Amino acid sequence: MFTSQGPTLRELTVQALSSVERGYDLLAPKFDHTPFRTPDRYLDATGAALTRLGHFGSGLDVCCGTGAGLRVLRTVCQQQVTGVDFSAGMLEEARGAAGEQAGAAGPEVRWVRADARALPFRDAFDLAVSFGAFGHFLPEERPVLFGEVHRALRSGGLFAFPLGAPPPLGSPLHWSLLGFDAVMRVRNLVWRPPFVMYYRTFALSGVRGDLERAGFAVELYPLEEFGRRPDGSPKCRLVVGRKR
Incomplete structure (x- = not known):
């Protein structure tokens, strides 16, 4: 699962026994060499789908991590893109990566440290995205x-994120995630501070209602790049919420 440049077992253990914020501060320098970083195929499929929905002025990446999702915003936004995360370590890595691409054409990029549950924005963006953070x-x-993202968007603004279908019951992946x-629930019962990271709490029905x-x-919107299940349903969708 990890490259030779990724974290060691000891480093992962220390991170897992930390808070979410502290854990990601520690993981940040090697995060892009782990499977936790959103794969490019999800970013590319999301960018292609958003391009078909139109171009946008300003964009926000919620829980941006090391900034991989900014590549999506830079392709569809014309004015400014903002990455927000509560991990100082992640933002430091994101700034460094953006500095290496400073000569690339595209909208202005800025970074803000904040908790996604208390965003310091109101009616500021035309598009918000998020990748791999909802667990x-x-x-x-x-x-x-969702209320904070709603307030951060202008009227008619979009909140978009890819959401994969749950793995088939009985499949190895289903049992692995279960x-x-x-393990995480047991860890959080016996150890403090808690580390919230669950893979099976973000079902489409509940998310859509919220x-x-x-x-x-x-x-x-089905992301056809990922194919379909035997019943014909898409393996991955782009969920798009438009601010009323």
Whole structure:
């Protein structure tokens, strides 16, 4: 799962026994060499789908990590893009990567340290995206999270993110994710501070309801690059909430 440049088992153990913020501060220098970094195929598919929905003025990457998602915003936004994360270590890595690309054409890039549950923006963006971060929020936190993104968007603005279909019941991946979540729940029962990271708490039905209650009109777009399941449903969708 990890390259030779990724974290060691000892480093991962220390990170897992830390808070979410501290864990990601420690992981940040090697994060892009782990499977936790959103694969390029998801970023590219999202960017292609958003291009078909139009071009945007300003964009926000919620829980931006080391900044991989900014490549999507830079392709569809014309004015300014902003990455927000609560990990200082992640933002430092993102700034460094952006500095290496400083000569590239595109919108202005800025970075803000903040908790996604208390965003310091109001009516500021035309598009918000997020990649791979929702497992760090418990289901009961989603209304606050989605409400903050809603307030950060201008009227008619979009909140978009890819969401994969759950693996088939009985598949190795299903049992792997189930086991991971079980281990994390036990860890959080016996160890403080908690490290919130679950893979099976972000089901489409609940997410769609929370988005609608936050004030979004929700549309689903199949990402055909990932194919379809035997029943014909897409293996991955782009969830798009439009601020009413």
